[in-house]
Structures are given as structure tokens and as C-alpha cells.
Amino acid sequence: MGLVHISTPDLDENRSVWTDRQPPYTPQAALSGPVQADIVIIGGGLTGLSTAWHVLERFPDRKVALVEGRTIGNGASGRNGGMVLNWIYGIDGGSPEGNKAIYDLTRSGIDFIEALIRDERMPVRFSRDGHMEVFTRNHTAEEGHRWVEQRASWGVPVRWLNADEARSKIQLEGVVGALYEADTARINSLDFVRAWRELLLKRGLLLYEHSPVLKIEEGRNVVVTTAKGEIRAPALVLATNAYTPKLGYFRGQIAPIHSYVVATEVLPPEVRDQIGWNIGGFSDDYDRIAYGTITRDGRVVFGGGANQSYAYLYGGGTAHPPERPAAYDGILAHLRRYLPALANTRLEHRWAGPVALTLDRSPSIGVRGEHKNVYYSVGYCGHGITLGTVAGRILADLYADHHEPWRSFPFYNRRLPWMPGEPFRFLGYHAYTTLTGRSPRRYR
Ligand SMILES: Cc1cc2nc3c(=O)[nH]c(=O)nc-3n(C[C@H](O)[C@H](O)[C@H](O)COP(=O)(O)OP(=O)(O)OC[C@H]3O[C@@H](n4cnc5c(N)ncnc54)[C@H](O)[C@@H]3O)c2cc1C
Structure with a gap:
């Protein structure tokens, strides 16, 4: 038997604004009994769905299984800020050509999302408006x-x-x-992952929802165990970003940081006129980056901006952090500084979601394990709608043993720096952010 990873799922419900006015959702049945597949993917967010999509494009006859602990898009992919951006956070291409290659890659990811929505007539709220x-x-x-x-x-x-x-x-x-x-976009990414799920089911994806993985045994055939079943497959994909340490992988290298977000009421027309919002969204130049976008029906979605807008839970918990009025008050105060016209605007949605923080704020995409059959894409540091989508293409290439196009990218099999364990991590995070008021970022 190979390495055994014990998983301690810590999953809460998505309460974000994007769950508003969603059509009724019927989850696929949970995994039950034994299943043999060609590849098993853990995680039903953008990374997992995109990997399934690209593997099925290359190998339509293979049995692709995806196991999700709750429902598709319950993680960060269904509760984010909706900004579909270029570039990979924290990654420097090292040269003009290298940087241009990163831009081209992410731009192609946005093009891919747009084309998929258009060509497959997906019911997704998406606009490419910068x-x-x-x-x-x-x-x-x-x-x-x-x-x-x-x-x-x-x-x-x-x-x-x-x-x-x-x-x-x-x-x-x-x-x-x-x-x-x-050329960037904004999206209701819960619409997107749910619509993508429908396409994948039609293409034969074996999808199991409400099936938290409890154990992973590595080997030539990986065995993924849930409460009532197990899947054996010669290849495993970890598509769990911020949740990955809870599966026993990258514990020393990834810290789940909870990002609090708010959405206002639908803005009255006169307020909308005053703020004149006619772009997808914006982000700012502070260490505790603030960002805002607007929904199709006219709610401002705004997050970050203050130390209290982020939380790290002792031991790296990934379920919803305690409700902190101070977090939402801090965000609202920041929002009103930027947009005084929102002085009397009410907040109607408040939520949080986990982002995967690495010490140098950069991701890694690659393959590991004694049998080189555990594929992963992790450490998006809160900038993962485009990257998660692009990662599926990369992981499908690596699975097809087609590494060449990716070797020159800095994220390829990148070694993630180590972070101290508890209690030092918890104390260090709080001491650093309280004393300096920032998470390390480029600006001073
Ligand atoms: C509040 C917030 C705002 C953000 N805003 C933006 C933004 O505006 N633009 C942007 O580009 N990015 C943004 N991001 C980041 C982006 O949403 C993520 O990087 C991206 O969605 C990660 O996708 P993923 O598929 O890798 O992970 P996830 O979407 O987190 O999916 C992982 C899945 O794994 C499942 N899982 C976990 N453990 C288990 C288990 N044991 N068994 C089975 N399943 C399991 C989870 O339930 C989850 O569905 C934001 C993130 C947050 C939290």
C-alpha cells in the first residue's frame, strides 16, 4: 500500500449573493459502493470541472469520476467576487517573453470561458466589460x-x-x-459551474455529490474513500485549492484564509446614475486589497480593504469563520469612502469563502507521488477564476503526458515554500497582520 492521506472535510454552505435566484438544484447521488475509473478528481469547482472537461475532450471514452463534498460550486468557485482577470497572482514570467506568455495564457482562459458560454448557450450572467x-x-x-x-x-x-x-x-x-x-470580464461563477456541470453530465462524467472524501491511498491505483463508497483509478486530481491541506496534502505550504464579502441591495436608479458604474469592476492598491464589481441586477459586490476583512482560523479550518460584524463594518466603511453616494445603501448579503494562501503568494501546478499520478493545482491566492479554468487544460495535458508546453512556466511543478506549523502559524499570521496592517503585497 502507498502513502495514506486522511482527509478531515470541513465544508460549510455557500451563502453568497450568487445563490440568489438560482433555479432549483438536484444534486447527483452520493458515491455508494465500489467504482473503477480511469481518473478521479476531488473537488467540484472551476479546477475540477475544467480538468474533467479537458480530459473528456482528449479521451472521450475514458471514465472520469468527480467527487464533491457538498455540491458543485459550493467552494470558492461559487462565492467569489466574479472578476475574471488576466495574469496569475504572484507569478513573474522573468522576461518580457515570459510575461507575455502568462498574459496570453490567461487571456486565452477568458476567451475560452466566453466561447464556452456562447457556443454551448449556457445560462450564465457574463459580461466582458473590463x-x-x-x-x-x-x-x-x-x-x-x-x-x-x-x-x-x-x-x-x-x-x-x-x-x-x-x-x-x-x-x-x-x-x-x-x-x-x-478584455477582462465579470461573471456569476455559480451560474457558470452549474451550467458546466450539465454539459459534463451529458458527456458522461461520473459525478458524486455530497460525498466528502475521507481517505486517499496512493499507489498505482489510487483509492479514494468516502463514507459509503470508494473509487479506484490510476490517476488522481486534487482540485481542492484552499481545502487541500484538509485532505492531508500541502499542509505545510498552504493556509486557507477566509475572505469576507458583502453585496448591497439593488441600487436605486438615482444612486446608480450618481456612481456611473460602466465597467466590470475594480481593485485597489492597498495591502489588504479591496475589490468591487456589480451584478447584472445592480448590486455592488465588495470585499477586502481592511485587516478584519480576512480571517485565519487556528489549524487552518475551512468552514465559515465566525460572523464578525467588525469585518462587514470595515468593508462597508471602505466601500463608502470610495462611493459616498452609497451612504444610505443597505447590505443584503454577507458571506466568506476560503482562498489558498502560499507564503510567496504564488500557485503551483504539477504532478507528485511515488507513481507520478497525483495531479494538483493549488495556491491561487484569491485570483483563481481564470487560473482554475486554465488549470484544467494544463492538468489534462500533464495527465496525457504532454508536459512540454508547460515546463517553461514558473508555476510548473513549483516547490511551494514552507510555513511554520501551529501554534506559530496562527500567532505569526495575527502578529504580522495586526502589527503591520497588511498582508505582504507589492505596494508600500
Ligand atoms: C470571497 C472570495 C472572492 C474571490 N474573488 C475572486 C475574483 O473576483 N476573481 C478571481 O479570479 N478569483 C476570486 N476568488 C478566488 C477564486 O474563486 C478561486 O481561486 C477559485 O474559485 C478556486 O477554484 P477551485 O476549483 O480550485 O477551488 P474551489 O472552488 O474551492 O473548489 C474546491 C471544491 O473541493 C470540495 N472539497 C473540499 N474538500 C473535499 C473533500 N474532502 N471531499 C470532496 N470534496 C471536497 C469543496 O467543497 C469545493 O467545492 C475569490 C475567492 C473568494 C473566497
Whole structure:
């Protein structure tokens, strides 16, 4: 018998705004009894679905099984900010060509999402209407401006907006300038993963919901065990991002950080006119990055911005963190600083979801294990709608033994740096964030 990983699932219910007005959902039956498959995927978010999709595209006759602890999109993929962005957080391509390759890869991921929704007529709220990274201080704006010039010199379609131009996109207070990318998108990603599930079921995916994995035994045939069944397969995919340490993998390298988010009531037309929101979304230049987008029906979704907007639970718990009014108050105060017109706007949704933090804020995608049959894509650090989707293509390539296109990318089989264990991790996280007021980021 190979290495045995004991999994301690810690899954809560998705309470995000994206669950609003969803059609009734009937989960697939839980795993029961023994199943033999060609590949078993754990995790029904963007990474898992995309991997299933791309494996089935290459190998339509293979038996692809996907095991999800609750329902599709119950994790971060169904509770995020909905910003479908270019670039991979924390990854530097090392050269103009390397950076351009990363841009091209993520841009192709956004194109893929758009094409899939269009071609398969998926009922998904999706708009490709750009994003801006706003700068609120002169020194960060200078750096932002330099980036725009640098990226433009690599052939990336990005533009610098001065304060007035930035305000013509959204009437945000205190913005000095902005980096603008027109080709990014916003999405109701719960719509997306649920619609993708339907397509995959038609293509023969063996999907088991409400089936938390309790044990994984590695070997030539991996055995994945749930309460009432087990799947044997010669290949395993860990598509569990922030939950991965709870499955016994990357415990020393990934910390699940909970990100609190709010959504306002549907804005009255006069408020909507005042803020003039006519872009997908924005993020800012603070260490505790704040970001905002708008739903199709006109609610502002806003997260981050304050230390209290994030939480780390002792031992790396992944279920919903305690309700903290201070977290939501901090987010609301930040939102109203940017948009004073929202002074009387009510919050109607409050939720949190786990992001997979690595010490150097960068992901890793690769294959591990004695038999080189445990595929993984982890450590998205809160920037994973595009990356999770792209990761499925990469993992399907690695599974097909087609490593060549990916070897030169810095995320390929990247060794993740170690973090201290408990209690040092918990104490360190709180001491660092309280004393410095930030999570390490590029700006000072
Ligand atoms: C609040 C918030 C805001 C965000 N905003 C953005 C944004 O605007 N733009 C962006 O690009 N990214 C954003 N992200 C990040 C992005 O949502 C994630 O990086 C991405 O969805 C990760 O997808 P995934 O499929 O790898 O993981 P997940 O979607 O987390 O899926 C993992 C799945 O594994 C399942 N699972 C876990 N343990 C087990 C087990 N033992 N057995 C079976 N199943 C199990 C879980 O139930 C879950 O469904 C945000 C994340 C959060 C939390």
C-alpha cells in the first residue's frame, strides 16, 4: 500500500449573493459502493470541472469520476467576487517573453470561458466589460504608470487612465489614476459551474455529490474513500485549492484564509446614475486589497480593504469563520469612502469563502507521488477564476503526458515554500497582520 492521506472535510454552505435566484438544484447521488475509473478528481469547482472537461475532450471514452463534498460550486468557485482577470497572482514570467506568455495564457482562459458560454448557450450572467486597478497614492500611481508602459511594450493591450478618465468608468473618490484592461470580464461563477456541470453530465462524467472524501491511498491505483463508497483509478486530481491541506496534502505550504464579502441591495436608479458604474469592476492598491464589481441586477459586490476583512482560523479550518460584524463594518466603511453616494445603501448579503494562501503568494501546478499520478493545482491566492479554468487544460495535458508546453512556466511543478506549523502559524499570521496592517503585497 502507498502513502495514506486522511482527509478531515470541513465544508460549510455557500451563502453568497450568487445563490440568489438560482433555479432549483438536484444534486447527483452520493458515491455508494465500489467504482473503477480511469481518473478521479476531488473537488467540484472551476479546477475540477475544467480538468474533467479537458480530459473528456482528449479521451472521450475514458471514465472520469468527480467527487464533491457538498455540491458543485459550493467552494470558492461559487462565492467569489466574479472578476475574471488576466495574469496569475504572484507569478513573474522573468522576461518580457515570459510575461507575455502568462498574459496570453490567461487571456486565452477568458476567451475560452466566453466561447464556452456562447457556443454551448449556457445560462450564465457574463459580461466582458473590463477592469481597472485604481491607484490612490502618488507613489503607487507612478509605479502603476510604469507597469502600463512596460506591459504595453510587451504587446499587452493595457492603458493608463488619468483621474478624470478613471472616474468616467466609476465615480470613485480618491483615485489618482488607473491601469485599465478592456478584455477582462465579470461573471456569476455559480451560474457558470452549474451550467458546466450539465454539459459534463451529458458527456458522461461520473459525478458524486455530497460525498466528502475521507481517505486517499496512493499507489498505482489510487483509492479514494468516502463514507459509503470508494473509487479506484490510476490517476488522481486534487482540485481542492484552499481545502487541500484538509485532505492531508500541502499542509505545510498552504493556509486557507477566509475572505469576507458583502453585496448591497439593488441600487436605486438615482444612486446608480450618481456612481456611473460602466465597467466590470475594480481593485485597489492597498495591502489588504479591496475589490468591487456589480451584478447584472445592480448590486455592488465588495470585499477586502481592511485587516478584519480576512480571517485565519487556528489549524487552518475551512468552514465559515465566525460572523464578525467588525469585518462587514470595515468593508462597508471602505466601500463608502470610495462611493459616498452609497451612504444610505443597505447590505443584503454577507458571506466568506476560503482562498489558498502560499507564503510567496504564488500557485503551483504539477504532478507528485511515488507513481507520478497525483495531479494538483493549488495556491491561487484569491485570483483563481481564470487560473482554475486554465488549470484544467494544463492538468489534462500533464495527465496525457504532454508536459512540454508547460515546463517553461514558473508555476510548473513549483516547490511551494514552507510555513511554520501551529501554534506559530496562527500567532505569526495575527502578529504580522495586526502589527503591520497588511498582508505582504507589492505596494508600500
Ligand atoms: C470571497 C472570495 C472572492 C474571490 N474573488 C475572486 C475574483 O473576483 N476573481 C478571481 O479570479 N478569483 C476570486 N476568488 C478566488 C477564486 O474563486 C478561486 O481561486 C477559485 O474559485 C478556486 O477554484 P477551485 O476549483 O480550485 O477551488 P474551489 O472552488 O474551492 O473548489 C474546491 C471544491 O473541493 C470540495 N472539497 C473540499 N474538500 C473535499 C473533500 N474532502 N471531499 C470532496 N470534496 C471536497 C469543496 O467543497 C469545493 O467545492 C475569490 C475567492 C473568494 C473566497
